Amino acid sequence: MPFAPYRRVLAVPAARTALLLGLFLRIPMFAGGVVLTLHIVQTLHRGYAEAGVVSALATICIAISGPWRGRLLDRIGLRRTVVPSIIVTALVWSVAPFVGYLPLLLLAIPAGLFVTPTFSILRQAIITAVPDAERRTALSLDSVGVELSFMLGPVLGVWAATTWSTTWVLFAAEMLTVVGAIAVWVVNPVMRSEGHDADAAHLPRREWFSGAFLAVLAAAAATTLVLSGCDVAFVAAMRGYGAVGSLGPVLAVWGLGSALGGLVYGALHRSLPVFALLAGLGIVTVPLALASGPVSLALLSFVAGLFCAPTITATVDAVSRVVDERARGEAMGWHGSAMTAGSALGAPVAGAAIDLQGYAGGFALVGLLGVLVATSGWATVRLRRRRRAAVDVAAAA
Structure with a gap:
């Protein structure tokens, strides 16, 4: 398998940064989903069906937020879109691990609606960073990163949740996602090629x-x-x-x-x-x-x-x-x-x-x-x- 296309992609600093950010953001995200289920079952002593209701509600809210948050990225830019996500996520997950089932269920709504649109941000940054001819290669690297995160995140989450209290493990996992969102805000990756005015982005x-x-x-x-x-x-x-x-x-x-x-x-x-x-x-x-x-x-x-x-x-x-x-x-x-x-x-x-x-x-x-x-x-x-x-x-x- 030729590795020259991957060397060309990884030689681009912006693409390399976006790929590394992807790993940093997605591992705690995938870990958090597993830990949330274990927290509801083991610590809150609820059934798997009730854990599934929380996950389903959060999933619905994430699906609703995708186009809405993505449209904000187009119209007002990354930093102004990400700031509300940082604030809401930090507030919600500083409380949610320490409450009962019903408050946790209700808190899943704002958590899903204001989730940081990391997939959209990182993929746009990768697409913008590389020439059109290298786009598929760069996106393939991103997909491989997702697979690695999907394999590592749940394993680390289950290990941590069986070693320490699920309350604090859930808190730590979600706070890491907040740190990741702050890192995205600081890096502020370019998501639009030169010559496109962000203020005139509406299509x-x-x-x-x-x-x-x-x-x-x-x-x-x-x-x-x-x-x-x-x-x-x-x-x-x-x-x-x-x-x-x-x-x-x-x-x-x-x-x-x-x-x-x-x-x-x-x-x-x-x-x-x-x-x-x-x-x-x-x-x-x-x-x-x-x-x-x-x-x-x-x-x-x-x-x-x-x-x-x-x-x-x-x-x-x-x-x-x-x-x-x-x-x-x-x-x-x-x-x-x-x-x-x-x-x-x-x-x-x-x-x-x-x-x-x-x-x-x-x-x-x-x-x-x-x-x-x-x-x-x-x-x-x-x-x-x-x-x-x-x-x-x-x-x-």
């Missing part, structure tokens, strides 16, 4: 909220639907094997496959179509249903993981290319909301299939849904292109 939504953009959002939602559905199916499979203790290593192999796939995709000389990668993700997910034990599941998950990071990277790259950079903040917010919606749908969809057909049904259903969305999206895009070509021919005649 009417009707000029960019197009069919092509909606198609990318559908692909992003389908991608996370497949991934979150697999999360549930992995748990069901390992319980069925009587090997729940090996769940962590299996998920780590899955993540390793994703990280390797992201690196390979970033080193390619040309991009691959979003719907082709989504179809590939769905196709390699279905065989997970054939696993007969932890070893075979791990091997199949490594293959399935190869398409995870590339598909997510392709959706981010596509958004950056179909939307003018003056509206890129809001567009990235919509992209994040689509991925959040897909994640929220994946678990219940896979869960329903697991209840009927076991873990094999969960893997098979979400994989087939990924292929279905990819096929439908590809057909829709081709149809729109043919219609546009027909209109152009008629206009020329």
Whole structure:
């Protein structure tokens, strides 16, 4: 695998800073989600369903905040957008770990609505920092960073929560996210190329909220639907094997496959179509249903993981290319909301299939849904292109 493209990206100081900031911000973020569940179950003595309600409410609020906070990035800039997030997050999480279940549930609302739009900020900074030819490589590195954070954050969170009080571990994890947001404010990464005036950044939504953009959002939602559905199916499979203790290593192999796939995709000389990668993700997910034990599941998950990071990277790259950079903040917010919606749908969809057909049904259903969305999206895009070509021919005649 050629590493020259990655050396070129890492040689750019702004890109290198954004990638490092991403690791610093996301590890405590992923740790905090796991610690919050453990805190509700172990310290507040509530059920997993009640912990799920808190997570679901926060997820809904994060999905709502994505486009809104992204639009603020476009219109008033990074620092003025991030300051309210820093203040609200610090206030909420200085109280939430020390209260009962109902106040914690209510505090999840402002916490979700005012979450720092780190994914949107960092991806815009990376896109702006590198030439167009290096964009896919840089975004692939960012996706690999997300995978590393996803693998490290929960492990560190569970270790800390089983060593010390979940109250103080939750407080520490969320305060680290506040420190990360302050670091973003201090660094203030450039998110718009030279020549674009931030005060004139407003671009009417009707000029960019197009069919092509909606198609990318559908692909992003389908991608996370497949991934979150697999999360549930992995748990069901390992319980069925009587090997729940090996769940962590299996998920780590899955993540390793994703990280390797992201690196390979970033080193390619040309991009691959979003719907082709989504179809590939769905196709390699279905065989997970054939696993007969932890070893075979791990091997199949490594293959399935190869398409995870590339598909997510392709959706981010596509958004950056179909939307003018003056509206890129809001567009990235919509992209994040689509991925959040897909994640929220994946678990219940896979869960329903697991209840009927076991873990094999969960893997098979979400994989087939990924292929279905990819096929439908590809057909829709081709149809729109043919219609546009027909209109152009008629206009020329």
